[in-house]
Amino acid sequence: MRCRATDGPPAGRRRASALPRAGRCWRWAVAALLGALAALAWNAARAADDAPLRIGSKRFTEAYVLAQVLAQTAAPHARTEVLSGLGNTAIVYEALRSGRIDLYPEYLGTIDQEILKNPQPSTPDAMARQLAALGFGVGIPLGFNDGYALAMREGDAARLGIRRISDLAAHAGLKFGLSNEFIGRQDGWPGLARAYGLAQRPGGIDHGLAYDALARGQIDVMDIYTTDAKIGHLGLRVLEDDRAYFPRYDAVVLYRLDVPQRFPAAWQALQQLAGSIDERRMIAMNARAELDGVPFETIARDHLAGRDAAAAGGPAPRGFAGKLLGADLARLTAQHVGLVAASVVLAVLLGVPLGIAVASRPVWRAWVLGVTGVFQTVPSLAMLAVLIWAFGRIGTLPALAALTLYALLPIVRNTCTGLAGVPAGLKAAAMALGLRRGAVLRHIELPLALPTVVAGVRTATVICVGTATLAAFIGAGGYGERIVTGLALNDNALMLAGALPAALLALACEAAFELLERAVLRRP
Template sequence: MATLVLSAHAGEPVRIGSKNFTESVLLGEIAVGVGRAEGVEVEHRRQLGGTRILWRALQEGSIDAYPEYTGTLARELLRMPDADIDALEAALAERGLRMTGPLGFDNTYALGMRADRALELDIDRISALASHPGLVLGLSNEFMQREDGWPGLREAYGLPQSANGLDHDLAYRGLESGSVDVIDLYSTDAEIAHYNLVVLDDDRRYFPSYQAVYLYRADVDARAPQWSAALSALAGTIDAPSMRAMNAEVKLERRPEAAVAAAWLGQAAPVSRGRLSRIARRTLEHLGLVGVSLGMALVVALPLGVFAARRPKAGQVVLSLTGVLQTLPSLAVFVFMIPLFGIGAAPAIAALFLYSLLPIVRNTHAGLAGIPRDLRETAAAIGLPPRTRLWRVELPLAAGTILAGIKTAAVINVGTATLGALIGAGGYGQPILAGIRLDDIGLILEGAIPAALMALAVQGLFEVLERRVTPRGLRLAARS
């Protein structure tokens, strides 16, 4: 069996993932550079979202490796809060996974405040926050939910405040503007010095050690032994000042992660794509997500809409079920698809397909149900069989309404598909996420403007089709 698995992966690149923050992307690029030096093709699926998405993708084989932290592994993923390195390695081995030695720096969670605000309130440790219930806490969304995050911290310190969740990188802007007083930090964040922040002492030692490591699938040792060996050789080579300096180059000096990683490895920087080239590539990816999902939805939703119109009682069940799908949070649906389809375009297409069903089913049903009874009776009176009536009379009469539903589904898909970047699907969401992470308006617009233009183009195209698809005589008959 092992031979069959290795044969199935033969010739495939090693796939490394990274979370949606700069340090993780940098460590991913270092792993790519190590592969380049060893002559191994390594594909980097960047900023795939949070810890759980990466962990699930690693276990299911959608990615082969990703950078992680021992504290997260022990408390959040394996639920072994007191485990040492040996115990963690043993638990990983049971799951077919391995771990490199610690890379050399500890990137622990912390809480931080602006220095002037901390001085004003005489706060230098986390326990002192309990005496200031009015402080506004803005914590990263993942930290709000983690086992080793806000719920446990609040209980350990008896903190009276409630907290709002927001993107980690946007939290710094909130702190700078004064809209929040306290945020969670990573101890190697470049912004700590840049914004002159005070890191509050964890005086009750709540946070564990978060030593950076790489997790990887055990079969990589057989598929790309030189790469896994070189990756393991990185243990102890990246200290905290070096990591903080690399983060600063990306976040504050606007250097690409790949170039910063290559410089640290002593390699020539890879040639980066120009903006037009990047937009063209993302456009093709986005069109693929929207086009394939919409095409699949048409194949399923049009018959369902016809069925709903022909069988009113059963049709209400169909409309209700597709309506429920539309109410599900879009990001949750994307993540739910990962166990079925892995990381990449497939789960995004599956999620977009589900979101396309309701507008098409509903409008197909409404278009057919809204055909005047006298027209249907006339078609039946002249002896047209049901199938012929459907294709020659009813569908042409309902075509405008049906196309309006398809247009709605297509426009929704163009916007929703940007979330696919969180699970490695690419598209316009990729520069938007990178721009948010790097506080780079240009990158955000690089994804947002083409996405808006694509939505307008899709809407215009379907409006033209709506005017032309129904024969003029049938349009006049429907109005009379």
């Protein structure tokens, strides 16, 4: 018994009816992206003559505090913007070189050894001449030396009779946990090991976490900054540098040479900071941040107002709810959502056409899926480092490129899978009815493959939400800012306050795609 034609349209036709609606969605997404890019370009052009004084910092407590001191000093005379926690010396210097920041707090020993790569210690005047040739200046000596040193638990050092770094050579079984930057620095572990004949093989660990690991007995020796607040708090023994390996690390300001001309009033105000911070004050400020949980802005404001730690007091440390719902939540959310949305749209614009192009070509498909699969295997920080080198800058652009590359694989793979799942007989029938290849693709293959393609976009979006937290390591913002700062302070609550919104955003994206499927793909 044959079914009547009035029983309803064929399933293929019902599925195909979703194409116009889906097509409109993609057109709206592309139009929105182009509009956003045009708005960004227009705003950038408008703001070119009113650019703020951008102050950067590295990713440890003291750098955060000093960046705020510089920013609050300059703020009455110029619009300022603080880009904190950009990463290690190489990343912050790259930000200065590319013009992403105008100045940041640095140390003479680091400039000499890491930036200028001088084989022998240089004088400040010699360093200034070398930097001037590169378009940079060094000045405003802040008044304290924050040197490198090695430290151990006092009890272990006393039991083993270790007081000097040279004593470590006789204890090959000690477990060293050193910051990754110190392990790779010219003035760090490689030279130190040669100078003292140390045969230990150190493991890399974040500086903020190393103190906790040392206190728990997970490591025996760590590298420290001599103004770290936790040295006395944990009762550590700082080992004597008996062979005078480490140079002085006097705190200064490294800046672009055009800063005094672009911001003359602010630069004049910054000059007043010279000699205003000694080791005692710096240790006290670090302690307020690390031990008392006082915000960096408050610490800097109290210092500039002439209030010491005892007189300043400061607000009680915020609980988890206060950190989660802090004033920066809206800004971080906008940055994170913007990065994810832009990268996913770019990945769709690249990945869907690429998947269509190679779906029916097995050799090309294998190559394309292999290349996009390789992107997924590259560690995120390594990918960001390569893209910083490729683009010659840090910030949003390399972060957006990295997220787009990570999102490509699920989109390309699902596009190929969806098109491969269309019955060959259905395509042959359409061709027999006189439809051209392009029409078959538009009206038959893509509508039937659309649910699989959307599933790939869904997966790519969730990947981008999680990976975007690493964008903060290169100054691109997002929820990762809280995670980066929490690592520097060893503040688990602050790290969770960054991780939880990212997880909630991923769940929200899942819910949005579920609604999209119900509204567009499953509608009869």
